[in-house]
Amino acid sequence: MTKKKKISKQTRSNIITYGIVILAYIIVQTMINTGSISSLMEGLMVPLCIYAILAVSLNLVVGILGELSLGHAGFMCVGAFTSAFFSKCMRGEMQSDGLRFFLALLIGIAAAAVFGLLIGIPVLRLKGDYLAIVTLAFGEIIKNLVNVLYIGKDSAGFHFSTQDVMALDADGTMIISGPQGISGTPRDATFLIGVILVLITLFIVINLTNSRSGRAIMSIRDNRIAAESIGINITKYKLMAFTVSAALAGSAGVLYAHNLSSLTATTNNFGYNQSIMILVFVVLGGIGNIRGSMIAAVILTLLPELLRGLSDYRMLIYAIVLIVMMLFNWAPKAIEWREKYLSFGRKKKEAVK
Amino acid sequence: MAALLDVKNLGISFGGLRAVNGFDISIEKGELYGLIGPNGAGKTTVFNLLTGVYRPDTGKIILDGKDITGKKTIDISKAGVARTFQNIRLFKQLSVLDNVKAGLHNHHRYSAVEGVLRLPRYFKVEKEMNGRAMELLQVFGLENHADVLAANLPYGEQRKLEIARALATEPKLLLLDEPAAGMNPNETGSLMEMIQLVREKFGMTILLIEHDMKLVSGICEKLTVLNFGEVLACGKTAEVLNNPQVITAYLGE
Numbered sequence: 001m002t003k004k005k006k007i008s009k010q011t012r013s014n015i016i017t018y019g020i021v022i023l024a025y026i027i028v029q030t031m032i033n034t035g036s037i038s039s040l041m042e043g044l045m046v047p048l049c050i051y052a053i054l055a056v057s058l059n060l061v062v063g064i065l066g067e068l069s070l071g072h073a074g075f076m077c078v079g080a081f082t083s084a085f086f087s088k089c090m091r092g093e094m095q096s097d098g099l100r101f102f103l104a105l106l107i108g109i110a111a112a113a114v115f116g117l118l119i120g121i122p123v124l125r126l127k128g129d130y131l132a133i134v135t136l137a138f139g140e141i142i143k144n145l146v147n148v149l150y151i152g153k154d155s156a157g158f159h160f161s162t163q164d165v166m167a168l169d170a171d172g173t174m175i176i177s178g179p180q181g182i183s184g185t186p187r188d189a190t191f192l193i194g195v196i197l198v199l200i201t202l203f204i205v206i207n208l209t210n211s212r213s214g215r216a217i218m219s220i221r222d223n224r225i226a227a228e229s230i231g232i233n234i235t236k237y238k239l240m241a242f243t244v245s246a247a248l249a250g251s252a253g254v255l256y257a258h259n260l261s262s263l264t265a266t267t268n269n270f271g272y273n274q275s276i277m278i279l280v281f282v283v284l285g286g287i288g289n290i291r292g293s294m295i296a297a298v299i300l301t302l303l304p305e306l307l308r309g310l311s312d313y314r315m316l317i318y319a320i321v322l323i324v325m326m327l328f329n330w331a332p333k334a335i336e337w338r339e340k341y342l343s344f345g346r347k348k349k350e351a352v353k
Numbered sequence: 354m355a356a357l358l359d360v361k362n363l364g365i366s367f368g369g370l371r372a373v374n375g376f377d378i379s380i381e382k383g384e385l386y387g388l389i390g391p392n393g394a395g396k397t398t399v400f401n402l403l404t405g406v407y408r409p410d411t412g413k414i415i416l417d418g419k420d421i422t423g424k425k426t427i428d429i430s431k432a433g434v435a436r437t438f439q440n441i442r443l444f445k446q447l448s449v450l451d452n453v454k455a456g457l458h459n460h461h462r463y464s465a466v467e468g469v470l471r472l473p474r475y476f477k478v479e480k481e482m483n484g485r486a487m488e489l490l491q492v493f494g495l496e497n498h499a500d501v502l503a504a505n506l507p508y509g510e511q512r513k514l515e516i517a518r519a520l521a522t523e524p525k526l527l528l529l530d531e532p533a534a535g536m537n538p539n540e541t542g543s544l545m546e547m548i549q550l551v552r553e554k555f556g557m558t559i560l561l562i563e564h565d566m567k568l569v570s571g572i573c574e575k576l577t578v579l580n581f582g583e584v585l586a587c588g589k590t591a592e593v594l595n596n597p598q599v600i601t602a603y604l605g606e
Contacts, residue, residue: 215447222445231427231430
């Protein structure tokens with residue numbers, strides 16, 4: 001009896017989450033079709049999906065595994081560059097653009113997952129603040145490595161350098177040229193693809209959380225020693241959460257790379273600024289709250305654009321909104337108020353006394 | 354018949370402190386065995402040695418004929434030792450049901466991919482797990498709280514849930530670290546019945562640490578008394594509790 005109720009509650013919550021995404025897509029797509037949305041806003045739609053994916057995937061590490069990671073943008077960077085590299089090499093050599101993008105997506109995800117695993121093995125021995133600092137450092141390393149990478153291709157094959165542009169045959173092209181990054185990536189990312197990837201990310205994270213592995217991951221978060229005492233493999237499940245999270249961030253990177261025709265690694269897109277921004281989405285939306293982090297990502301990405309009219313006061317208002325949202329989400333009185341007036345017929349969680 | 358748990362000459366030092374020295378214990382299958390002693394005598398350290406939290410410097414631990422000395426906690430759990438903790442260690446943000454289901458982790462398996470893609474095996478195994486977990490919760494009278502977060506359970510129930518979670522791992526030996534700590538006499542009484550029930554229903558072998566002498570003398574068949582890391586006395590409960598040395602060191606005149 002109680003079991004039944006719980007399952008349906010869980011399913012209902014998931015349906016609401018997926019429903020919000022699909023509904024938002026339909027509304028926005030209709031507005032685009034009828035021309036009632038500015039082109040600036042239209043251009044924001046793919047980034048919105050990117051940030052939603054990043055926020056949801058980081059929530060897997062921060063909320064579900066309970067470890068602070070500040071290197072999320074690094075994994076996004078790996079996904080972006082490996083996929084853009086592939087797409088640029090294959091441009092004009094594959095008949096189907098869709099297939100090329102699909103393969104680029106798989107490559108980007110796989111590369112980010114491998115990096116997640118390799119970085120996770122040493123760093124997940126650390127906890128809390130220490131882990132946060134080390135992941136921050138790894139994120140920066142990835143970004144800086146990409147900035148010194150030169151790869152060219154000509155009839156003799158690929159050429160690598162970490163110094164300078166190399167001499168290539170007449171028919172050769174530079175694919176990655178250091179700080180200039182990759183230019184001429186096909187712009188394959190569309191709003192529809194973005195929304196589908198958001199749905200897939202939600203599907204993976206929600207289903208993983210509500211499965212045997214998810215329980216193991218959350219038990220490590222709640223009490224490591226007890227988790228070990230009931231025979232849960234700590235290393236395995238920590239790495240699983242970290243790797244899946246990195247792989248999903250990689251998919252966001254693929255979208256990012258294929259939304260712009262030139263891709264460079266700067267502090268703003270793949271540096272710690274970005275990692276902290278993603279963390280803000282997660283904290284604001286509620287640590288461990290998948291739907292919340294997605295909504296926070298969307299609001300905070302749209303906000304600077306919506307406030308453009310206020311010119312100089314834009315960032316001030318942005319900061320104030322951030323503070324107000326944080327209070328609304330986390331202050332005890334605010335929570336009480338919300339439970340009372342905004343419960344939408346939801347029954348209050350009853351504590352056994 | 355060989356003992357279920359046979360420990361010989363177990364010892365560990367922390368720096369210059371010999372926390373446990375020459376500890377022997379032999380527990381037959383189905384026995385309810387008590388480990389008592391003054392604070393700081395090394396009782397919990399013995400539990401930590403038995404469950405692989407610490408690696409012993411000396412000695413051997415044989416469980417059901419298998420040497421588990423110096424193995425990792427996770428392997429010892431798989432070999433069949435489960436425990437509860439002196440300070441309760443539940444998965445507080447998980448529901449009561451999920452706490453027990455986490456304990457079933459190694460007995461009801463499906464892969465992460467099966468879980469994410471919701472393949473038929475996910476539904477089959479989850480159903481088995483729910484059934485088994487509810488059975489265990491019923492034993493402890495917790496079935497009506499299955500959906501409650503573990504953190505919201507009253508203290509006494511949290512202790513019970515910890516035992517239920519330990520039993521979910523299908524252990525051969527159950528270690529209880531001060532199960533009655535912080536309980537009032539009524540709760541202790543119901544806990545005693547519970548421990549007896551667990552023992553009969555599951556045929557469980559139990560080793561418990563306890564300071565509550567009423568509980569110890571009420572349900573333990575045998576006792577070992579630990580003092581300054583060494584065994585002071587061991588044997589039948591009544592005999593041990595009348596031992597003059599034990600009275601001086603621990604019980605008081």
